[in-house]
Amino acid sequence: MPDEKGTVTKMARKPLYKTTETEMIRRIESGDWPIGMRLPNEFGLAAEFGVSQGTMRRALITLEGMGLLDRKPGRGTRVADPAAKPAPPVATPPARLLDGAGQPPAFTLHRARASTRGATPEEADLFGAARLSTLERTLRRDGIRAALDEITLPEALIPALPEDAAIDLADLLAAAGLAPAALTESLSATITSMTDSVALSCDRYTALLVLTRTAHDAEGRAIARQTLRMIGDGLTYGA
CATH class of the missing domain: 1.10.10.10 (Winged helix-like DNA-binding domain superfamily/Winged helix DNA-binding domain)
Known part of the structure; x- marks a missing residue:
């Protein structure tokens, strides 16, 4: 015009x-x-x-x-009947990852890279999508590079993830207008690869805690996943 x-x-x-x-x-x-x-x-x-x-x-x-x-x-x-009482929102699971002071660890952004790519076979099975939006970040804690973060979700849900998006998965999705019906998480352990050790400026074979958070819709299907690999010094995880 x-x-x-x-x-x-x-x-x-x-x-x-x-x-x-x-x-x-x-x-x-x-x-x-x-x-x-x-x-x-x-x-x-x-x-x-x-x-x-x-x-x-x-x-x-x-x-x-x-x-x-x-x-x-x-x-x-x-x-739905708009006059019906809406169901209460599903609460995010209480914080289970804690620092030495008994508080959720405070991470800040050090470096980020957003992109889109084809899904791996495992990701395609999880999301039912061929292409994903991804966000890979290096995070600091107490001024030290302490975690590697990766967010993945179908490109159709969020075509481009902002590099300064919230670190908490629920907050990130809420900013995009998405309200998952449930959030689940699991914990495992691994050691750093050579690439990880360079990114985190730590010794090779440093132990890492791996926290995986998955957001689900009302039918139980995954809509987003966050994988947070952290140097475990001073961190605890429990019910």
Whole structure:
């Protein structure tokens, strides 16, 4: 569209997932999708709207967070009653990783790199997506490089992860308008590779704690994963 000086300004294209969300909201508000109506599964809806499964999944998560849809494992997706009392939000699991003072360790950003790439077979099985957005970061604790962080999620959910995104996975997803139904985590151990030891400026074969956090939608499917590999000095993990 030309401005007063005759300069042509390009109109920003509305993201496909937003277009999908808008049409789904219109159908609900107009009564085309009445309260209690059971919707087709994710694959069927994606085909109906002509979008990818990842795009449809993001739209479903958003509308569920708005209280417009009710999604339960084994029962499918139904149009929710807006007058019904909304279910309380799922709380993030209490902090189990603690420092010597009994507080969650405070990490700060040292270096970050965001990119997109094809999913590995294991990641494709986990996310049901062929392409992922990733964020790889080196983190500091008490001024020392102490952790390597990697976030992975379907590109359709967040096309580009900001390098200064929140370190906490729940906060990162909330900033993108995504509200997971559940967050799970597990702990394992490993040792540094040569690349890890250089990135963390530590000795080769230094012991690392590996904390894996996974965000799930209401049907139990993974929508994001965080892998945090940390030098374990002064850290504890418990119930």
